[in-house]
Amino acid sequence: MWSCVVAPKAALFQCTQNSRSALWRVCFAKPRFRQKNSSLRIGCADSRVPANQIVGLLPGEMFVHRNVANVVVHTDLNCLSTIQFAVDVLRVEHIIVCGHYGCGGVLAALRDDKLGMIDNWLRHIQDVQSKHRAHLDRLATEVAQHHRLCALNVIEQAANVGRTTVVRDAWVRGQTLTVHGWIYGLRDGLLQDLGMRAASEAELAACYAAACAALAAEQPVAER
Numbered sequence: 001m002w003s004c005v006v007a008p009k010a011a012l013f014q015c016t017q018n019s020r021s022a023l024w025r026v027c028f029a030k031p032r033f034r035q036k037n038s039s040l041r042i043g044c045a046d047s048r049v050p051a052n053q054i055v056g057l058l059p060g061e062m063f064v065h066r067n068v069a070n071v072v073v074h075t076d077l078n079c080l081s082t083i084q085f086a087v088d089v090l091r092v093e094h095i096i097v098c099g100h101y102g103c104g105g106v107l108a109a110l111r112d113d114k115l116g117m118i119d120n121w122l123r124h125i126q127d128v129q130s131k132h133r134a135h136l137d138r139l140a141t142e143v144a145q146h147h148r149l150c151a152l153n154v155i156e157q158a159a160n161v162g163r164t165t166v167v168r169d170a171w172v173r174g175q176t177l178t179v180h181g182w183i184y185g186l187r188d189g190l191l192q193d194l195g196m197r198a199a200s201e202a203e204l205a206a207c208y209a210a211a212c213a214a215l216a217a218e219q220p221v222a223e224r
């Protein structure tokens with residue numbers, strides 16, 4: 001297993017030693033090892049939520065984009081380019097925005113922490129927070145609000161994926177493409193489908209409304 005968390009120099013060296021044995025034997029040693037992506041996953045940069053492992057896929061089986069708090073912004077050329085390449089070139093059939101409960105980026109946004117440059121990025125989460133202010137204000141504790149904002153953020157970012165020109169154009173030309181919103185539980189290791197499952201522009205609006213309504217009806221996490 002890799003162990004790059006502590007003792008930076010020694011651990012990083014250990015990483016370089018292990019990276020070949022861990023991955024190379026499983027995948028890269030196979031003749032004609034190529035990508036076979038049927039999906040693009042947009043997830044958080046948090047090292048506790050490794051893209052492939054939480055869904056049980058090997059290298060080569062899922063295209064991945066990651067950033068702090070799995071945000072999809074319509075001016076982020078990095079994310080947009082990844083989506084465009086995945087849809088137009090790799091012809092993926094699924095785009096999954098996969099957030100996670102306990103997200104530090106979401107908590108920093110909720111608390112309005114001052115952390116530097118990252119504050120500008122987290123403004124996008126605070127926009128989600130403002131949009132759902134009435135929903136969040138009904139929750140009594142910060143724990144409950146944090147938990148709920150993690151889920152609301154996934155729904156909003158999945159909706160943003162569906163509003164990109166790349167995805168809308170794909171739907172217009174009849175390409176098979178479904179946008180999903182999932183969230184991962186660090187405590188239980190379970191993936192939850194938040195009900196965002198849109199295969200057309202019309203479905204996007206309907207499932208967005210349904211997903212938000214379902215969350216609003218959910219029992220707050222602190223009371224469970």
Ligand SMILES: [Zn+2]
Nearest residue numbers: 044046103104
């Ligand atoms: Zn996170």
